[in-house]
Amino acid sequence: MTSAPLPDDIETLKRMLHERDIAIAQRDMALDAAERALLGAEAKAARATAEVSGAYAMVEYLKLEIKRLNREKFGPTSERTHRLIEQMEFQLEDLEADLAEDEIAAEHAEAAAGITNVPAHARRKPVRKPFPPHLPRERCVVAAPTSCACCGSSSLAKLGEDVTETLEAIPRKLWVRQTVREKFSCRACEKITQPPAPFHVIARGHVGASVLAMILYHKYALHQPLNRQSAEFEREGVELGSSTLGDHVGSAVAVLAPIFARIEAHVFAAERLHGDDTTVPLMAKNKTITARLWDYVRDDKPFGGTDPPAAVFYFSRDRRGTHPQAHLANYAGIFQADAYSGYTELYKPKREPGLIAEAACWSHGRRKFFVLADIAAKARDSKVTISPVAFEAVKQIDAIFDIEREINGLAPDVRHAVRQERVKPLVEELHAWMKRQRAQVSAKSHIGKALNYMLKRWDAFARFLDDGRICLSNNAAERGLRAVALGRKSWLFAGSDRGGERAALVYSLFYTAKLNDVDPLAWLTDVLARIAEHPMHLLDQLLPWNWTPLAAPARAAA
Numbered sequence: 001m002t003s004a005p006l007p008d009d010i011e012t013l014k015r016m017l018h019e020r021d022i023a024i025a026q027r028d029m030a031l032d033a034a035e036r037a038l039l040g041a042e043a044k045a046a047r048a049t050a051e052v053s054g055a056y057a058m059v060e061y062l063k064l065e066i067k068r069l070n071r072e073k074f075g076p077t078s079e080r081t082h083r084l085i086e087q088m089e090f091q092l093e094d095l096e097a098d099l100a101e102d103e104i105a106a107e108h109a110e111a112a113a114g115i116t117n118v119p120a121h122a123r124r125k126p127v128r129k130p131f132p133p134h135l136p137r138e139r140c141v142v143a144a145p146t147s148c149a150c151c152g153s154s155s156l157a158k159l160g161e162d163v164t165e166t167l168e169a170i171p172r173k174l175w176v177r178q179t180v181r182e183k184f185s186c187r188a189c190e191k192i193t194q195p196p197a198p199f200h201v202i203a204r205g206h207v208g209a210s211v212l213a214m215i216l217y218h219k220y221a222l223h224q225p226l227n228r229q230s231a232e233f234e235r236e237g238v239e240l241g242s243s244t245l246g247d248h249v250g251s252a253v254a255v256l257a258p259i260f261a262r263i264e265a266h267v268f269a270a271e272r273l274h275g276d277d278t279t280v281p282l283m284a285k286n287k288t289i290t291a292r293l294w295d296y297v298r299d300d301k302p303f304g305g306t307d308p309p310a311a312v313f314y315f316s317r318d319r320r321g322t323h324p325q326a327h328l329a330n331y332a333g334i335f336q337a338d339a340y341s342g343y344t345e346l347y348k349p350k351r352e353p354g355l356i357a358e359a360a361c362w363s364h365g366r367r368k369f370f371v372l373a374d375i376a377a378k379a380r381d382s383k384v385t386i387s388p389v390a391f392e393a394v395k396q397i398d399a400i401f402d403i404e405r406e407i408n409g410l411a412p413d414v415r416h417a418v419r420q421e422r423v424k425p426l427v428e429e430l431h432a433w434m435k436r437q438r439a440q441v442s443a444k445s446h447i448g449k450a451l452n453y454m455l456k457r458w459d460a461f462a463r464f465l466d467d468g469r470i471c472l473s474n475n476a477a478e479r480g481l482r483a484v485a486l487g488r489k490s491w492l493f494a495g496s497d498r499g500g501e502r503a504a505l506v507y508s509l510f511y512t513a514k515l516n517d518v519d520p521l522a523w524l525t526d527v528l529a530r531i532a533e534h535p536m537h538l539l540d541q542l543l544p545w546n547w548t549p550l551a552a553p554a555r556a557a558a
Contacts, residue, residue: 039113046109050102057095094499096246141180142195148186156184168208199532202251209528220506223487270298272334276477295480308545309515313507315500360460361474368450369393412468513544
């Protein structure tokens, strides 16, 4: 395309250039207006989501109150009805946490769109009451300015101070931190100077990092629901209702999401992963359904790897195979897990983005024989005889585990050499023995099913012989789910899907800290205290394997 010839007249050229500048400016203004409109629409959508969450939480709260009042007036005093009300309280806790997350997202969207006015119909929060006077106070005075920020004069006179109180905690002791910001006026120009307010974990929050960490730790590590924690605070003379604690949980999880994302990326960059899942009761229309928590663990210590261990958890409403397939959609490497059929799609040869090699768990295979050969259990029932085939299978598998314990933590090439020399003959002998035994028993018998479980997947069971990185068992993933199994007896169920997702995120943080020999409570307290003003490009410094506690004087100076 050729452009039209330009005129030689200078005045005409100037006029054409001016007209082009005006057209460009008008186009830029139109683009800016469209971008602002788009940001405004996104902010309105986020605010609408928060309002819907708030309305839903209020509806559920009123339903709970109606049931409570009806029970007091008409209902029986049965234990079943009482437990139903407790379950509804747990569900309401998750709704409050959902609302806190949605409101934070709405505030961020409104800030990006330049919207600063809060709608008049925003939800009403409980009026904050002053902390009880019997709690000890610690004054933390922010360093005062030495000169006027306006004119530079050092002639400052103190006018007063603003005091912000946040509730802090040390084990079995509550105290109130008073952050004092002194005001000074300049005698030269009469301008008022005051240091800026410190960052808080939660915007406008009135509890400190230590209390937030304690709430999360008690809920997810000690399995204490928020209504029980609220009762504990009340016994200390501090009024923090379940609704308020639910707000704090949702807000804290939103703040910790970037840490989870870094751990998630580290886990799925591993050469070898462990995977497993367990049941989680989920509240659904006054009944419970069986949901799932999935965990994926990276642990290179068994083959002498130097990369730090880590784990991520995910929540789902059911156990369909699409869930692990989505979790591992971008992963390629070795995957150690049980024989769940939902993993089958992952092992296809032409899979994208790469091949996933199946490594079976010998502990699962051994367990099926051990149940049939458990002498202590069978001895209590004289009518049941111990299976000699199962007993022999356990004996041979234990011989393989004995050698594996000797090479645990050694380099992959050393493990491979030992396995080829000492373990491979035992595995080949076991394989031949199992095939002979299967030919002599019914496929529908218990021992026949145990034999078929291993023989049908023998390539996956024997893969560890040719790769020193592979472990003999999937115990790393199973250990990660122990806390969930313990918690089920205390918190009974997850109150909502998002409540399950929050639990998965916090479990990921706590178990990763534990894998790196870091105290989860101490780490979380320090991270929550620092993350608000920590540079995003240095966020890796707060990961459990990089974490160095910040000393108290240094934290105060920061």
